[in-house]
Amino acid sequence: MERDTLEVTNVTMPPRTCDDYWSEFRHCKSLWNRFHNYYAHGTSPSCGQWKEDYYSCREWEKNPGPETKESLQQSERNREAEQRKFTPVWDLRRDPPRDWHMPLHQGKSPDSQS
Amino acid sequence: MDQTEQQEEDYGYNLFPERNSGKFQKGSIAESLFTFNHKCQVMLQFAMETSKLTVLSCLFSAVYKDRHFSCEDCDGTVSGGFDATSSQIVLCQNNIHQQSHMNRVVTHELIHAFDHCRAHVDWFNNFKHLACSEIRAANLSGDCSFHNEVSRFNFGLKKHHQECVRGRALRSILAVRKVSREEAEKVVDEVFDTCFNDHAPFGRIPHDKKDAKFAYRDFENRDRYSANL
Numbered sequence: 001m002e003r004d005t006l007e008v009t010n011v012t013m014p015p016r017t018c019d020d021y022w023s024e025f026r027h028c029k030s031l032w033n034r035f036h037n038y039y040a041h042g043t044s045p046s047c048g049q050w051k052e053d054y055y056s057c058r059e060w061e062k063n064p065g066p067e068t069k070e071s072l073q074q075s076e077r078n079r080e081a082e083q084r085k086f087t088p089v090w091d092l093r094r095d096p097p098r099d100w101h102m103p104l105h106q107g108k109s110p111d112s113q114s
Numbered sequence: 115m116d117q118t119e120q121q122e123e124d125y126g127y128n129l130f131p132e133r134n135s136g137k138f139q140k141g142s143i144a145e146s147l148f149t150f151n152h153k154c155q156v157m158l159q160f161a162m163e164t165s166k167l168t169v170l171s172c173l174f175s176a177v178y179k180d181r182h183f184s185c186e187d188c189d190g191t192v193s194g195g196f197d198a199t200s201s202q203i204v205l206c207q208n209n210i211h212q213q214s215h216m217n218r219v220v221t222h223e224l225i226h227a228f229d230h231c232r233a234h235v236d237w238f239n240n241f242k243h244l245a246c247s248e249i250r251a252a253n254l255s256g257d258c259s260f261h262n263e264v265s266r267f268n269f270g271l272k273k274h275h276q277e278c279v280r281g282r283a284l285r286s287i288l289a290v291r292k293v294s295r296e297e298a299e300k301v302v303d304e305v306f307d308t309c310f311n312d313h314a315p316f317g318r319i320p321h322d323k324k325d326a327k328f329a330y331r332d333f334e335n336r337d338r339y340s341a342n343l
Contacts, residue, residue: 012342013338013342014342015338015339015342015343016335016338016339017335020331020335023328024328027324027328030324032321032322032324033321033324035260036260036319036321036322036325038271038272039260039271039272039273039274039275039321040273040275040276040319040321041273041275041276042272042273073342073343076339076343077343080343083311083313083317085311086307086308086311086312087308088233088308088312089242089243089246089305089308089309090229090233090234090235090236090243090246091233091234092232092233092234093231093232093233093234096231096232097201097230097231099200099201100201100231101178101181103181104181104200104202
């Protein structure tokens with residue numbers, strides 16, 4: 001049983017399905033997305049990386065060598081790093097607030113929170 | 115802040131007079147006859163089923179309609195709010211009359227609730243935190259979509275989304291805090307870049323249904339994604 005579990009955890013697959021990469025590429029290139037990108041950022045979107053990732057993904061499926069995997073994984077890590085470029089203004093919690101699910105207190109006055 | 119100033123700041127609670135005592139008892143026949151409460155509840159149910167909102171709702175261990183939402187009469191033209199002291203979203207039943215408006219307000223307030231849930235947001239004492247959540251809510255809820263801006267007769271194209279987000283974040287801050295416009299603008303400017311580019315939980319600005327669908331797909335695949343990075 002333990003051996004089976006080990007074998008399962010060692011199997012890796014691309015972070016997304018190859019179809020997902022292709023659909024992201026197509027969506028990125030679409031007229032609507034180009035409009036929205038111009039409206040939000042004032043520029044045309046950069047879609048080439050999605051296409052590259054799609055081809056890397058296909059290569060991974062056919063010949064899962066370390067270089068192919070690393071190329072796709074690095075691309076995704078870069079994508080994540082882009083999202084975290086700026087220092088957040090707040091500290092993240094480990095758990096939701098303790099009172100998130102607590103029952104409401106009816107008739108509580110606003111002064112009570114200060 | 116001295117005692118007099120502290121007493122004057124009510125953190126926007128004056129806009130939501132029913133937060134402490136409603137005119138009618140909750141769930142009473144009088145409430146359903148004389149307020150828009152029932153209509154609000156129905157629209158809320160529909161709103162929760164739109165894809166953008168399923169991303170947000172699913173990320174919580176549980177968001178319960180009965181616990182985390184309240185349909186109430188509000189003052190002025192405010193559409194809704196997030197009450198951090200009770201972790202509850204307030205929907206202004208007297209000011210929300212269209213389903214699309216409800217969808218937008220629920221998304222906006224859920225983003226505040228999401229921020230409250232995932233981070234130590236000091237809503238009452240830290241203006242940067244308040245400004246950041248307002249920027250994110252205006253950015254990600256659809257408040258500033260091209261369509262909505264045109265319907266407000268705000269015609270702009272290149273990077274207009276950002277202008278709208280700034281303006282609406284400013285308005286929201288001024289509505290709930292007694293600060294000068296200059297102070298509010300300064301705080302918004304300080305945190306704008308960070309907060310405009312924080313797209314959690316969507317991973318992108320969900321401009322349309324396709325964006326929302328892809329964001330939801332990313333959410334569903336999150337385990338596979340993180341395991342294979």
